[in-house]
Structure formats: C-alpha cells, structure tokens
Amino acid sequence: MISDLEGMREALAEARKANAAGEVPIGAVIVCRGEMIARGQNSVIRTSDPTAHAEIVAIRQAARTFGNYRLSGCILYVTLEPCAMCAGAMVHARLDRLVYAATDPKAGAAGSVLSVINHPQLNHQMQVEQGVLADESAELLRNFFRDRR
Numbered sequence: 001m002i003s004d005l006e007g008m009r010e011a012l013a014e015a016r017k018a019n020a021a022g023e024v025p026i027g028a029v030i031v032c033r034g035e036m037i038a039r040g041q042n043s044v045i046r047t048s049d050p051t052a053h054a055e056i057v058a059i060r061q062a063a064r065t066f067g068n069y070r071l072s073g074c075i076l077y078v079t080l081e082p083c084a085m086c087a088g089a090m091v092h093a094r095l096d097r098l099v100y101a102a103t104d105p106k107a108g109a110a111g112s113v114l115s116v117i118n119h120p121q122l123n124h125q126m127q128v129e130q131g132v133l134a135d136e137s138a139e140l141l142r143n144f145f146r147d148r149r
Contacts, residue, residue, distance in 0.1 A: 001034045004099050007077035008132040011101070014041040014054060015079045015140055021046060025079070025140045028054035030062045030095075032074040038062035053088040054078060059093050071096045079137040081108035081130070088100035090126070097127040101137035 007029055014027025018041035030038040040057030044050055055078050063069045075097040076090060082100065087109035090098060098110065098117060107115040110128055118125050 002031050002036065004077070004122065004129065004132050007031055007036075007075065008079070008101055008137075010036060010039070011054075011077040011079050012133060012140070014039050015137065018042045018054070019140065019144055025144050026045050026054045028058040028076060028078040029135070030058050030071065031060070032066075033072065037065050037074070038109060047086060051085065053086050055082055056089055059089055072096060075099060077132075079133075080104050080112050080119070080141065081112055083107045084109040084114055087114075088116065091112050091122055091124050094124050094145050095126050097129070099129045099132055100132075101132055101134045102141065103130065103134075 010029045011027040015025040018027060019025035023042040023045055024050040026042045028040040036126055038058045038061035042054050043052040043057060055076060062071055071093040074095050077099045079101045081104040092114055103112045104111050105112050117128055
C-alpha cells in the first residue's frame with residue numbers, strides 16, 4: 001500500500017522534473033489498488049498544449065493503462081490544488097480520492113476559488129485531502145516564479 005506521504009513524494013519528484021524542463025513545477029501521480037499506475041508533470045510549454053497540466057497527463061496515462069476513462073478506485077496526488085479544467089476531468093474520470101499539497105488562491109477549484117470538486121449538483125463526489133507536503137510544494141513554486149522575475 002502506498003501512503004499519502006509516499007504518493008506526494010512521487011508527485012513532487014514529477015514537479016521537480018517539470019521545473020528542470022522549464023515548466024511550472026507541478027507534478028501528479030495516480031495510485032490504484034496500491035500500485036502507482038500513472039505519472040504526469042506540467043508540459044504545456046514543451047508540447048504547446050494548454051491542456052497538458054500534470055493532472056491531465058496522469059489521467060490520460062491511467063485511462064490508457066486501464067483501457068477505460070473511468071478511474072474508479074484510484075487516488076490522484078498532485079502538488080497544487082487543481083484548476084477548474086483538471087477538477088472537471090477528475091470528476092469525469094470518477095476518481096475516488098484527490099490528495100493535494102498546496103492550495104491555489106488564484107485558480108484553485110477544490111474550494112479555494114471555485115468548488116468544482118464535490119459541487120452538490122455534480123453527479124460524482126470524491127474524498128479530498130489537502131496539505132500533504134504543502135510547504136515543500138509551495139516553496140518549489142515560489143522559487144520557480146522568483147527566478148523568472
């Protein structure tokens with residue numbers, strides 16, 4: 001079984017890879033039935049794809065692995081609170097659980113700015129945990145943006 005701490009450490013490893021490639025350092029992993037089945041990192045610049053957020057990359061990989069867009073029984077770990085696009089994809093994928101590190105006060109859609117995850121009118125609800133390795137994730141993001149100013 002993979003703990004939340006282990007899952008988030010793996011997501012942070014993906015975020016560091018994105019950082020090294022010049023992307024905003026956000027990483028994600030998906031765990032299903034105790035196994036890590038997918039990884040993703042921001043790659044919007046490298047791929048010229050505005051949808052290539054870490055969560056979307058990981059969801060696409062997991063769906064290909066299962067041969068099904070429904071990811072019931074899976075947990076997504078991500079280093080930053082998901083945006084509206086990613087939150088919507090998580091709802092459509094029917095993930096069981098979302099664990100994220102740092103909150104996003106500018107674009108977070110798991111309660112910070114919007115409440116896409118677990119909106120009462122949507123047909124899917126998931127467990128949400130926040131704050132696992134939040135300081136480490138936030139520091140990585142702060143350093144990235146500070147270096148670019």
